[in-house]
Amino acid sequence: LKTSGSDRSVVNVIQxxxxxxxxxxxxxxxxxxxxxxxxxxxxxxxxxxxxxARLLDLPPKGFRGIAVRASxxxxxxxxxxxxxxxxxxxxxxxxxxxxxxxxxxxxAVVSSTEELAFPSRTDPEPARRLDVAAKRARRAAIGTGVNxxxxxxxxxxxxxxxxxxxxxxxVRRVLDAGRRRAPFQKKxxxxxxxxxxxxxxxxxxxxxxxxxxxxxxIAAACGIEIDEVRKSGAPVLAxxxxxxxxxxxxxxxxxxxxxxxxxxxxxxxxxxMEMVMVLGAKDPRDESFIDGSPRLHLRWEGGVHGDAAxxxxxxxxxxxALTAPPGLHNILTLPIPRTFSPLxxxxx
Amino acid sequence: LKTSGSDRSVVNVIQxxxxxxxxxxxxxxxxxxxxxxxxxxxxxxxxxxxxxARLLDLPPKGFRGIAVRASxxxxxxxxxxxxxxxxxxxxxxxxxxxxxxxxxxxxAVVSSTEELAFPSRTDPEPARRLDVAAKRARRAAIGTGVNxxxxxxxxxxxxxxxxxxxxxxxVRRVLDAGRRRAPFQKKxxxxxxxxxxxxxxxxxxxxxxxxxxxxxxIAAACGIEIDEVRKSGAPVLAxxxxxxxxxxxxxxxxxxxxxxxxxxxxxxxxxxMEMVMVLGAKDPRDESFIDGSPRLHLRWEGGVHGDAAxxxxxxxxxxxALTAPPGLHNILTLPIPRTFSPLxxxxx
Numbered sequence: 001l002k003t004s005g006s007d008r009s010v011v012n013v014i015q016x017x018x019x020x021x022x023x024x025x026x027x028x029x030x031x032x033x034x035x036x037x038x039x040x041x042x043x044x045x046x047x048x049x050x051x052x053a054r055l056l057d058l059p060p061k062g063f064r065g066i067a068v069r070a071s072x073x074x075x076x077x078x079x080x081x082x083x084x085x086x087x088x089x090x091x092x093x094x095x096x097x098x099x100x101x102x103x104x105x106x107x108a109v110v111s112s113t114e115e116l117a118f119p120s121r122t123d124p125e126p127a128r129r130l131d132v133a134a135k136r137a138r139r140a141a142i143g144t145g146v147n148x149x150x151x152x153x154x155x156x157x158x159x160x161x162x163x164x165x166x167x168x169x170x171v172r173r174v175l176d177a178g179r180r181r182a183p184f185q186k187k188x189x190x191x192x193x194x195x196x197x198x199x200x201x202x203x204x205x206x207x208x209x210x211x212x213x214x215x216x217x218i219a220a221a222c223g224i225e226i227d228e229v230r231k232s233g234a235p236v237l238a239x240x241x242x243x244x245x246x247x248x249x250x251x252x253x254x255x256x257x258x259x260x261x262x263x264x265x266x267x268x269x270x271x272x273m274e275m276v277m278v279l280g281a282k283d284p285r286d287e288s289f290i291d292g293s294p295r296l297h298l299r300w301e302g303g304v305h306g307d308a309a310x311x312x313x314x315x316x317x318x319x320x321a322l323t324a325p326p327g328l329h330n331i332l333t334l335p336i337p338r339t340f341s342p343l344x345x346x347x348x
Numbered sequence: 349l350k351t352s353g354s355d356r357s358v359v360n361v362i363q364x365x366x367x368x369x370x371x372x373x374x375x376x377x378x379x380x381x382x383x384x385x386x387x388x389x390x391x392x393x394x395x396x397x398x399x400x401a402r403l404l405d406l407p408p409k410g411f412r413g414i415a416v417r418a419s420x421x422x423x424x425x426x427x428x429x430x431x432x433x434x435x436x437x438x439x440x441x442x443x444x445x446x447x448x449x450x451x452x453x454x455x456a457v458v459s460s461t462e463e464l465a466f467p468s469r470t471d472p473e474p475a476r477r478l479d480v481a482a483k484r485a486r487r488a489a490i491g492t493g494v495n496x497x498x499x500x501x502x503x504x505x506x507x508x509x510x511x512x513x514x515x516x517x518x519v520r521r522v523l524d525a526g527r528r529r530a531p532f533q534k535k536x537x538x539x540x541x542x543x544x545x546x547x548x549x550x551x552x553x554x555x556x557x558x559x560x561x562x563x564x565x566i567a568a569a570c571g572i573e574i575d576e577v578r579k580s581g582a583p584v585l586a587x588x589x590x591x592x593x594x595x596x597x598x599x600x601x602x603x604x605x606x607x608x609x610x611x612x613x614x615x616x617x618x619x620x621m622e623m624v625m626v627l628g629a630k631d632p633r634d635e636s637f638i639d640g641s642p643r644l645h646l647r648w649e650g651g652v653h654g655d656a657a658x659x660x661x662x663x664x665x666x667x668x669a670l671t672a673p674p675g676l677h678n679i680l681t682l683p684i685p686r687t688f689s690p691l692x693x694x695x696x
Binding site: 162163334336 | 511513514569641649661681685687688
């Protein structure tokens with residue numbers, strides 16, 4: 001039995017953005033058979049001009065002296081590239097020119113920008129511009145990642161595919177912040193005063209920002225109408241002194257967040273999203289509950305690790321970005337995800 | 349917030365095949381807003397000519413006197429139909445003319461035929477003929493269901509989308525046969541003598557037939573090469589007298605089956621499928637283990653109920669069958685599944 005041919009070709013990748021996710025992504029590209037890292041772009045003057053192999057702490061073999069460049073044009077000069085792994089910032093407005101640039105250069109685009117997961121939901125104009133640019137360039141662009149893009153939207157949507165007459169979808173993500181990096185712990189308020197965290201949650205300058213995008217993706221996919229959205233969030237406080245990557249946390253200080261989003265129709269809850277990101281959270285897990293016929297309860301034991309799975313979802317989107325019809329895509333318009341296979345050819 | 353329009357249209361469905369799954373499917377079509385049952389076909393002389401409403405034990409309102417017909421042409425006469433729910437037999441060879449008939453009549457086709465889940469895997473010729481017929485008719489046809497088509501292939505494939513460097517995929521389905529109908533219990537040998545079951549397993553005339561299809565779908569999706577497949581199966585015996593839907597089972601008689609499939613490459617197991625269908629099986633569940641980076645363990649608490657979920661996956665495939673490009677599809681070529689939404693319009 002042979003399920004695949006031996007006609008393997010290599011996809012040439014430009015890494016666009018070398019923050020912590022971008023660096024990890026570039027390392028994963030370098031480590032994945034079927035992918036070749038051929039260039040990298042970043043705005044950081046500390047990184048521009050540096051050897052990519054040295055920056056990534058990888059052996060120089062295969063990198064042919066590639067250096068980090070300040071612009072895509074410089075990074076691509078003299079190189080044949082197929083796809084941009086775009087990992088810069090979260091805001092759609094900020095990334096539109098970057099992604100347009102990639103498309104004009106003939107690259108398919110896989111982006112980690114959270115607001116690209118469902119870009120038409122609040123402000124359709126930047127999404128429309130990207131769609132036009134992609135169609136003009138005859139390339140596909142997709143925003144993805146683990147959350148939004150997978151664990152709190154794609155997974156409950158797929159699970160709902162085995163149920164009918166769905167009345168409600170509940171999605172829960174419980175993370176032990178103690179197992180995550182210091183920047184993550186900072187993001188969830190570890191060590192801060194409760195009042196500061198409450199204020200920042202109220203003004204939405206803290207916490208996970210993708211819950212609404214994920215909920216609206218679920219609603220759009222499953223034809224669930226929503227007339228009211230309620231958000232809530234609160235800090236979780238240390239009941240005893242605790243250790244963290246940011247140092248010792250005193251009793252009464254913040255050790256993480258709870259965030260909820262409730263989507264209703266005519267007063268009845270139809271979608272509920274719950275997120276717990278707390279130092280030492282018990283039973284870390286991801287869950288989806290589909291209240292339909294049949295009722296379904298899906299559980300990822302231990303949860304899906306944010307960083308490693310984010311890198312995986314981005315790399316794994318490459319074949320779909322290369323074979324999708326031109327335009328701006330989201331998880332609803334593409335075939336099912338799957339782990340990267342080196343057996344798919346790049347676009348001619 | 350409004351995630352969907354009010355422009356709802358109805359998809360007209362012909363139920364092709366009225367066995368136990370077909371009857372349940374027809375009832376689900378009748379109960380689902382956005383779908384309308386407009387005709388039914390069956391070969392059973394006991395059913396032909398009977399009122400569909402009476403056969404399904406549903407109120408006659410909305411059925412406009414529809415009767416079961418012996419041929420698709422009679423069932424469609426004077427009716428506007430968009431899609432055929434095809435639920436007849438498992439064998440690809442037997443269903444090719446039936447599905448060609450539906451396509452020629454201008455219907456998209458959703459079929460429960462197990463061998464359509466991955467029809468090109470062993471005998472590509474019938475699949476090619478159906479693909480040609482579908483393209484000529486400018487309609488899409490898809491084979492789906494819960495197993496194969498969802499729980500032991502689509503789900504582990506989707507899960508692998510959050511992992512990289514996957515070394516092995518393990519899929520396990522544990523069913524309590526005691527919670528299933530008598531025909532299912534009969535299918536897994538309940539009450540039979542162990543020697544009879546061993547013989548029938550050896551000649552492959554008993555047990556679940558989709559394990560290889562599911563394994564090869566996973567392999568194709570994830571680019572996993574396989575050079576050896578080992579199948580095994582054994583009866584599970586009653587250690588005490590037990591009740592079943594088929595009557596009392598004496599100690600030493602069969603209460604169900606274990607079936608395993610091991611796919612290897614160069615002697616190393618790369619895909620493993622395990623299925624347990626036993627009266628009173630402990631902790632019924634569906635599980636997928638992805639041995640990659642990160643490692644993932646996905647678990648459906650209580651398992652996914654076969655009959656109800658089969659109906660759901662079939663109904664839920666209708667919008668994708670109506671909007672897919674013409675041709676014969678499988679789960680790898682279509683967008684992600686989702687519960688049925690009445691918001692999608694039928695093909696013009």
